[in-house]
Amino acid sequence: MHIHPDAPAVARALAPDEPVILNRPHAAARAARFFAAKFPGKSLYAVKANPSPDLIRVLWDNGISHYDVASIAEVRLVRETLPEAKLCFMHPVKTASAIREAYFVHGVRTFSLDTFEEVEKILEATRDAEGNHAKDLRLCVRLRVSSEYSELSLASKFGIDLADAGPLLQATRQVADWLGVCFHVGSQAMTPFAYVQALERVRAVIADAGVVIDMIDVGGGFPSCYPGMEPPPLEDYFAIIHRHFEALPIAYNAELWCEPGRALSAEYNSLIVKVERRRGDELYINDGAYGALYDAAHVGWRFPVRHIACANGNDNDGVAAFGGAIDTQDLQDFSFYGPTCDDADFMEGPFMLPAGIKAGDWIEVGMLGAYGAAMRTAFNGFGGGETVTVTDEPMASLYRGDRKDPRVSDNVVSLR
Ligand SMILES: *Cc1c(COP(=O)(O)O)cnc(C)c1O
Numbered sequence: 001m002h003i004h005p006d007a008p009a010v011a012r013a014l015a016p017d018e019p020v021i022l023n024r025p026h027a028a029a030r031a032a033r034f035f036a037a038k039f040p041g042k043s044l045y046a047v048k049a050n051p052s053p054d055l056i057r058v059l060w061d062n063g064i065s066h067y068d069v070a071s072i073a074e075v076r077l078v079r080e081t082l083p084e085a086k087l088c089f090m091h092p093v094k095t096a097s098a099i100r101e102a103y104f105v106h107g108v109r110t111f112s113l114d115t116f117e118e119v120e121k122i123l124e125a126t127r128d129a130e131g132n133h134a135k136d137l138r139l140c141v142r143l144r145v146s147s148e149y150s151e152l153s154l155a156s157k158f159g160i161d162l163a164d165a166g167p168l169l170q171a172t173r174q175v176a177d178w179l180g181v182c183f184h185v186g187s188q189a190m191t192p193f194a195y196v197q198a199l200e201r202v203r204a205v206i207a208d209a210g211v212v213i214d215m216i217d218v219g220g221g222f223p224s225c226y227p228g229m230e231p232p233p234l235e236d237y238f239a240i241i242h243r244h245f246e247a248l249p250i251a252y253n254a255e256l257w258c259e260p261g262r263a264l265s266a267e268y269n270s271l272i273v274k275v276e277r278r279r280g281d282e283l284y285i286n287d288g289a290y291g292a293l294y295d296a297a298h299v300g301w302r303f304p305v306r307h308i309a310c311a312n313g314n315d316n317d318g319v320a321a322f323g324g325a326i327d328t329q330d331l332q333d334f335s336f337y338g339p340t341c342d343d344a345d346f347m348e349g350p351f352m353l354p355a356g357i358k359a360g361d362w363i364e365v366g367m368l369g370a371y372g373a374a375m376r377t378a379f380n381g382f383g384g385g386e387t388v389t390v391t392d393e394p395m396a397s398l399y400r401g402d403r404k405d406p407r408v409s410d411n412v413v414s415l416r
Helices: 007-014 025-038 053-061 072-081 096-104 116-125 162-175 193-209 234-246 262-268 294-298
Strands: 020-023 042-046 066-069 086-089 110-113 138-142 150-152 178-182 187-189 215-217 255-258 269-279 282-285 305-308 331-337 346-354 362-365 387-390
Touching: 007 020, 007 269, 007 305, 007 362, 007 387, 025 042, 025 053, 025 234, 025 262, 042 262, 053 072, 053 262, 066 072, 072 086, 072 096, 086 096, 096 116, 110 116, 116 162, 138 162, 162 178, 162 193, 178 193, 178 255, 193 234, 234 255, 294 346, 305 346
Parallel strands: 020 387, 042 066, 042 255, 066 086, 086 110, 110 138, 138 178, 178 215, 215 255, 282 331
Antiparallel strands: 020 269, 150 187, 269 282, 269 362, 305 362, 331 346
């Protein structure tokens, strides 16, 4: 794979007519080292955020040994990429054949669940040839918790209610070699208090059930940086989680886990898109709602953008024409239309770009490593394009140590 210094250099070299995904392995490596060193427990990578084998190898090389997988295809993908990795099948509703293949072929022992039916299904699917139940199952009961502090809710689909969790934990304890409790506070949790509230629920459930708990998994939800979404430092999240974990009535050697998807992958990718047409403050670009900009279209997510000028307004006259300069003057708000023929292929933004931007120019859209590159489809014949590696910094980073603490600006998030 070709290595370029930055997005303008890619535009000069390739003059791309299709979207180009830019990989930043150094940024993903830094995120992995941060979690491996500073989270007071084990960090699993939630593969759905970005299943790129290149990314998964970078994370492994930088201290991430456990992977949260949710489908048999993700199990196979990580196993092929990393033969030694520990895989944890954390989707609470699985098919029996997926459980069977994961257990017998890929060595998966850790499974999550939120119903009695799923416990039964896991037990059945992992029976040996003589009909004996597996003795080495590591089972995690998923608890429903609030998503009120997060930008994207994960509260309605999975998780057993507090009131019903006691009997499920007791029944699961009977068949599990090792018992965990897991939850997910929703994605992009903008304050560590989200985890405090969830851990309070865990405390109530454990006290009620009276069973020995070997592991607490606080899930994903760790934020990244986007326009208008500047979270407090991750160290604050880790400190608060650790303090509340230590106060739980659990085994003295109980483990603490987390499952970041977004926080480990967001800085890994950006995307170069081409402006095909301008209509006032609307830009028609070549990626959108069915591509890497899914969240920009469907949940109004804002991503940082950077203009890459095509020097003379003509994109057909060769490499020498590209100025590649990054304008910072005279910015105005734009919205985007994606390439498909669907009206819903629209991204309101606002995206701040130079007033003089024109058809033939490019835009680099940043912070697309999580739920961006992973969301591309081939709908309407779009979704192609190259992937290259660049060496410059992502447009924002939680891991560089030079970020301004948002609590000292007016954008104050109350912490405790
Ligand atoms: C999606 C998901 C994650 C990752 O969530 P992020 O908000 O991206 O950190 C972790 N665990 C489970 C079970 C998930 O479904």
